Amino acid sequence: MKILILGIDGYIGWPLALRLISRGHTVSGADSLFTRKRVKEVNSDSLTPILTMEERIGKIKELWGKNIEYYEGDVSDASFIYDLIERIKPDAIVHLAEQRSAPYSMLGLSQATETLTKNMIGTLNLVYAMKDIVPDCHLLKLGTMGEYGTPNIDIPEGFFEIEYNGRKDNLPFPKFAGSWYHWSKVHDTNNLMFANKLWNLRITDVMQGVVYGTRIKEIHETKLYTRFDVDEVWGTALNRFCTQAVIDEPITPYGKGMQRRGFLSLEDSINCLTIGLEKPPSPGEYRVYNQFDEHYSVNELAEITARTANAILGKNCKIEHVENPRVEKEEHYYNPEHSKLKSLGYKRSRELKDDIVNILEDIQTFKDRAENLRNVIKPKTFWRKSSGITKNNPDSIQVH
Amino acid sequence: MKILILGIDGYIGWPLALRLISRGHTVSGADSLFTRKRVKEVNSDSLTPILTMEERIGKIKELWGKNIEYYEGDVSDASFIYDLIERIKPDAIVHLAEQRSAPYSMLGLSQATETLTKNMIGTLNLVYAMKDIVPDCHLLKLGTMGEYGTPNIDIPEGFFEIEYNGRKDNLPFPKFAGSWYHWSKVHDTNNLMFANKLWNLRITDVMQGVVYGTRIKEIHETKLYTRFDVDEVWGTALNRFCTQAVIDEPITPYGKGMQRRGFLSLEDSINCLTIGLEKPPSPGEYRVYNQFDEHYSVNELAEITARTANAILGKNCKIEHVENPRVEKEEHYYNPEHSKLKSLGYKRSRELKDDIVNILEDIQTFKDRAENLRNVIKPKTFWRKSSGITKNNPDSIQVH
Numbered sequence: 001m002k003i004l005i006l007g008i009d010g011y012i013g014w015p016l017a018l019r020l021i022s023r024g025h026t027v028s029g030a031d032s033l034f035t036r037k038r039v040k041e042v043n044s045d046s047l048t049p050i051l052t053m054e055e056r057i058g059k060i061k062e063l064w065g066k067n068i069e070y071y072e073g074d075v076s077d078a079s080f081i082y083d084l085i086e087r088i089k090p091d092a093i094v095h096l097a098e099q100r101s102a103p104y105s106m107l108g109l110s111q112a113t114e115t116l117t118k119n120m121i122g123t124l125n126l127v128y129a130m131k132d133i134v135p136d137c138h139l140l141k142l143g144t145m146g147e148y149g150t151p152n153i154d155i156p157e158g159f160f161e162i163e164y165n166g167r168k169d170n171l172p173f174p175k176f177a178g179s180w181y182h183w184s185k186v187h188d189t190n191n192l193m194f195a196n197k198l199w200n201l202r203i204t205d206v207m208q209g210v211v212y213g214t215r216i217k218e219i220h221e222t223k224l225y226t227r228f229d230v231d232e233v234w235g236t237a238l239n240r241f242c243t244q245a246v247i248d249e250p251i252t253p254y255g256k257g258m259q260r261r262g263f264l265s266l267e268d269s270i271n272c273l274t275i276g277l278e279k280p281p282s283p284g285e286y287r288v289y290n291q292f293d294e295h296y297s298v299n300e301l302a303e304i305t306a307r308t309a310n311a312i313l314g315k316n317c318k319i320e321h322v323e324n325p326r327v328e329k330e331e332h333y334y335n336p337e338h339s340k341l342k343s344l345g346y347k348r349s350r351e352l353k354d355d356i357v358n359i360l361e362d363i364q365t366f367k368d369r370a371e372n373l374r375n376v377i378k379p380k381t382f383w384r385k386s387s388g389i390t391k392n393n394p395d396s397i398q399v400h
Numbered sequence: 401m402k403i404l405i406l407g408i409d410g411y412i413g414w415p416l417a418l419r420l421i422s423r424g425h426t427v428s429g430a431d432s433l434f435t436r437k438r439v440k441e442v443n444s445d446s447l448t449p450i451l452t453m454e455e456r457i458g459k460i461k462e463l464w465g466k467n468i469e470y471y472e473g474d475v476s477d478a479s480f481i482y483d484l485i486e487r488i489k490p491d492a493i494v495h496l497a498e499q500r501s502a503p504y505s506m507l508g509l510s511q512a513t514e515t516l517t518k519n520m521i522g523t524l525n526l527v528y529a530m531k532d533i534v535p536d537c538h539l540l541k542l543g544t545m546g547e548y549g550t551p552n553i554d555i556p557e558g559f560f561e562i563e564y565n566g567r568k569d570n571l572p573f574p575k576f577a578g579s580w581y582h583w584s585k586v587h588d589t590n591n592l593m594f595a596n597k598l599w600n601l602r603i604t605d606v607m608q609g610v611v612y613g614t615r616i617k618e619i620h621e622t623k624l625y626t627r628f629d630v631d632e633v634w635g636t637a638l639n640r641f642c643t644q645a646v647i648d649e650p651i652t653p654y655g656k657g658m659q660r661r662g663f664l665s666l667e668d669s670i671n672c673l674t675i676g677l678e679k680p681p682s683p684g685e686y687r688v689y690n691q692f693d694e695h696y697s698v699n700e701l702a703e704i705t706a707r708t709a710n711a712i713l714g715k716n717c718k719i720e721h722v723e724n725p726r727v728e729k730e731e732h733y734y735n736p737e738h739s740k741l742k743s744l745g746y747k748r749s750r751e752l753k754d755d756i757v758n759i760l761e762d763i764q765t766f767k768d769r770a771e772n773l774r775n776v777i778k779p780k781t782f783w784r785k786s787s788g789i790t791k792n793n794p795d796s797i798q799v800h
Contacts, residue, residue: 078509078789109478109528116524116591117517124516128509132788152569153562162553162562162574167733169552174562174571176593183594187587191516193576194583198727198784327598333567384598388532389478 003277004088005029006075006126007096008068009036009053012142012211012269014226016094018218019270020277021066028069028088030080031097035227038104039234044376046227047243047369048214048362059223075122078129085129085137092138092277093130097122098188102146102179103233103325103379108387112180119184120191127195138280140204140273141192143185145262145292145336147207149176150329155336158205158288178328179383193286200284204276208269209262209292212238213355214362216267226266228362231376238263238301240377242356245309245317246363247370252378255324257299260334262292265350272341279344290338293348308356313364325379403677404488405429406475406526407496408468409436409453412542412611412669414626416494418618419670420677421466428469428488430480431497435627438504439634444776446627447643447769448614448762459623475522478529485529485537492538492677493530497522498588502546502579503633503725503779508787512580519584520591527595538680540604540673541592543585545662545692545736547607549576550729555736558605558688578728579783593686600684604676608669609662609692612638613755614762616667626666628762631776638663638701640777642756645709645717646763647770652778655724657699660734662692665750672741679744690738693748708756713764725779 003020007013008029020027031053039045051059057068069088073080075097085093098119099105105115123141130137148155151174161170172193177183189205196203214228229235230243241251264272272291281287296304299319306317324330363370403420407413408429420427431453439445451459457468469488473480475497485493498519499505505515523541530537548555551574561570572593577583589605596603614628629635630643641651664672672691681687696704699719706717724730763770 078513082789109524112528113478113521113524116520120516120520120587121513124509124513128512128786128788151571153564153567153571156564160564162564164553164556164560164562167553171551171553171574172576174574175590176572177590180591180594183590186590187520190575190577190583190586191580194580198786386528386598388528389482 001091001277002026002088003092003094004090005094005096007031008070009033010096011227013096014056015216015219015266015270016273017068018224019216019274021060021064022218023274030071030073030084032074033072034099039229042231042233042376044229044231044234044373045369047230047366047373048225048228049222049366049369050225050227051223075125076118078125081125081129082133085133089134090137092140092280093126094273094277095123095126095139095141098184099181101234102181103381105179105181105184106381106383106386109389112386115180116184116187120187123188123191127192127201130201131199135199135201136283138202138204140206140276141188143189143205143207144182145207145209145290146182147175147177147186147189148173148336149178150332150334151176152333155290157290157337157340178326196286202281202283203286204281205286205288206273206276207288207290209264210236211266211269212236212263212352212359213266214359216270230373232379233381237298238305241302241305242359242363243370243373243377245305245315246313246360246367247374248315249374249377250318250320251302251305252320252322253298253302254322254326254379256330257302257321258297258331259328260295260297260332262295262336263352264291264293265355267350268293268348271349272346275341275344275346289340290336291341292338294352295334296352304352304356309360312357313360322379325382327383401491401677402426402488403492403494404490405494405496407431408470409433410496411627413496414456415616415619415666415670416673417468418624419616419674421460421464422618423674430471430473430484432474433472434499439629442631442633442776444629444631444634444773445769447630447766447773448625448628449622449766449769450625450627451623475525476518478525481525481529482533485533489534490537492540492680493526494673494677495523495526495539495541498584499581501634502581503781505579505581505584506781506783506786509789512786515580516584516587520587523588523591527592527601530601531599535599535601536683538602538604540606540676541588543589543605543607544582545607545609545690546582547575547577547586547589548573548736549578550732550734551576552733555690557690557737557740578726596686602681602683603686604681605686605688606673606676607688607690609664610636611666611669612636612663612752612759613666614759616670630770630773632779633781637698638705641702641705642759642763643770643773643777645705645715646713646760646767647774648715649774649777650718650720651702651705652720652722653698653702654722654726654779656730657702657721658697658731659728660695660697660732662695662736663752664691664693665755667750668693668748671749672746675741675744675746689740690736691741692738694752695734696752704753704756709760712757713760722779725782727783
């Protein structure tokens with residue numbers, strides 16, 4: 001299958017490319033290198049050292065004799081996307097090329113605007129280019145479990161039957177996201193449902209949980225590593241906790257720590273995405289998966305991290321709750337459904353309690369790099385303080 | 401009350417300004433004159449002749465001795481909005497300054513992108529400027545009944561209780577809009593719910609039905625007219641039908657004509673918005689109104705138009721169904737709730753069967769202008785044919 005990965009340089013994009021190549025697919029990719037740049041702007045870096053895209057491609061050629069056609073560019077540039085799809089004529093497109101940090105989107109008005117508009121424009125460019133050039137192509141788009149928020153009822157996979165005033169309909173689940181980033185994914189989901197209705201495009205919309213882990217089975221040497229972010233803007237809670245454990249900082253859950261989210265390992269995320277690609281939806285079908293295996297509260301993550309670091313690295317971890325920078329329910333019901341991928345043959349292969357050993361070992365291996373990130377782990381981005389613009393002189397506008 | 405009207409030059413904005421002034425409020429306004437420009441681009445014009453904003457302001461000074469502070473600028477320009485709100489420090493902001501044509505948003509990718517991003521950015525700029533400068537200000541934002549789509553169940557006013565797998569929650573009604581324009585309003589609604597949660601802003605989100613009519617009681621002379629669009633891009637079905645009746649063209653419902661929507665008169669829309677402003681939500685409250693009085697199918701609109709034009713203008717109207725340019729259900733259930741405004745004291749004052757006489761008479765008065773619009777009334781903008789970008793040379797991108 002000819003598969004185009006948008007966001008091929010990213011945490012998910014790179015291991016997915018490795019997996020798809022190793023399964024015999026023809027892989028091409030594009031990336032704007034947005035995440036590399038933006039992570040540096042907050043004085044952070046991938047904890048794992050990563051090669052440049054050019055070096056990565058060279059490495060794959062050297063190891064496996066396979067070529068990845070790679071283009072540097074931004075999906076929010078319509079001409080770039082049209083040219084790319086015209087050239088590749090892919091059977092499937094994996095769209096991972098969105099700004100993917102909730103805290104980044106909450107830094108201030110300009111980051112909120114950038115996240116909301118660029119993510120939306122990219123997805124819009126894609127569906128127009130698909131209907132104009134490759135109308136039978138399958139779009140596999142990464143959404144997030146965070147689109148649903150934390151309602152007090154079970155969360156279905158995308159759609160469910162609602163009864164109201166004695167009548168019934170099958171409708172999209174009402175979303176309530178927790179950051180501009182998460183809302184950008186809700187807006188994408190809405191736009192994709194409409195694009196499917198307009199042009200019968202075949203689309204898989206993946207509501208993915210939080211992904212953990214540094215490796216998949218194809219990552220058998222350091223030079224194949226994918227990025228791994230641990231700072232307060234670009235890293236997940238688990239990544240921060242593991243790094244804090246290794247560099248002997250207290251582990252810092254936000255608020256009460258009873259916030260509960262769905263999780264899966266990087267290996268299993270790649271397994272799921274591969275199944276989604278190899279078992280595409282029917283022509284004209286829009287399908288939604290909830291893609292996660294386990295759910296944990298932030299406190300449980302902190303405890304697992306502390307317990308494991310104490311056992312394998314001889315640490316003596318402390319857990320210190322800090323003020324929650326986010327606006328979120330700190331205690332809530334959480335029971336999302338996730339059976340559709342299983343019905344396509346997906347079986348979970350990893351568990352957090354095992355994978356966390358690898359994560360801690362990898363951080364330990366790059367402990368010098370972790371030490372350099374000490375000052376960017378604790379929360380600085382507070383949702384309610386998201387900054388506006390500097391107030392200009394009111395006289396700059398014309399009165400009539 | 402100090403009220404800032406964004407979009408003061410528009411169909412709703414201008415009569416709202418007249419009403420609020422006549423009720424003793426201090427009115428200021430801004431407009432980018434976007435609609436005037438864009439309507440000219442499709443070789444159309446307001447059927448009613450309208451003054452420039454400067455002339456309008458002069459007229460109000462002359463007639464009522466009242467001043468409107470007016471600024472030309474775009475809400476999608478953050479500096480403009482910050483400066484404006486800093487200068488005015490309004491008690492309430494009415495946000496009508498969005499691209500408001502469904503067909504315009506479906507012309508092609510660039511109009512889709514423009515509609516989705518500029519509408520979103522404007523609303524985002526506003527909530528940031530409010531929380532930074534006037535956190536207690538009331539934002540009254542115009543949404544549309546079209547956000548809900550046409551589900552097979554009753555439509556509540558914003559939120560409803562859902563029971564699923566034996567548990568209950570009060571959640572936003574799941575939206576399903578029918579054009580990029582309508583989706584832009586859904587995205588705004590979602591962003592406003594989140595802004596309210598972040599910063600406790602007080603917001604009224606108005607899900608307004610289709611508005612008909614050329615006048616409100618304050619419009620007692622031609623020079624006070626608001627704009628009235630009748631072309632296929634900027635006009636509503638009823639406006640097109642009435643114009644077709646006057647210029648002896650067949651009345652052309654789209655498709656089967658069983659599509660049903662909520663309607664209210666311009667007079668009553670202004671009544672509703674005024675009640676919304678004079679009875680603001682509590683601090684921290686986000687409230688939603690469904691703002692309409694009656695619902696009609698497109699066929700019913702065509703029949704009322706034909707019957708009335710035959711009776712009062714001696715016409716012999718024909719109704720000719722044309723291919724539906726839109727992607728929409730042509731037969732569906734439709735029963736939205738609309739009791740919240742009534743509970744605030746709103747009483748309907750007009751009915752379509754009476755107002756349509758004024759509309760037809762006004763079009764008859766400006767029959768020469770209507771004749772000039774003959775070629776822009778029938779549908780040219782087909783949803784499924786929304787154009788992408790011209791395909792560039794694939795060699796314009798760099799291969800690595």
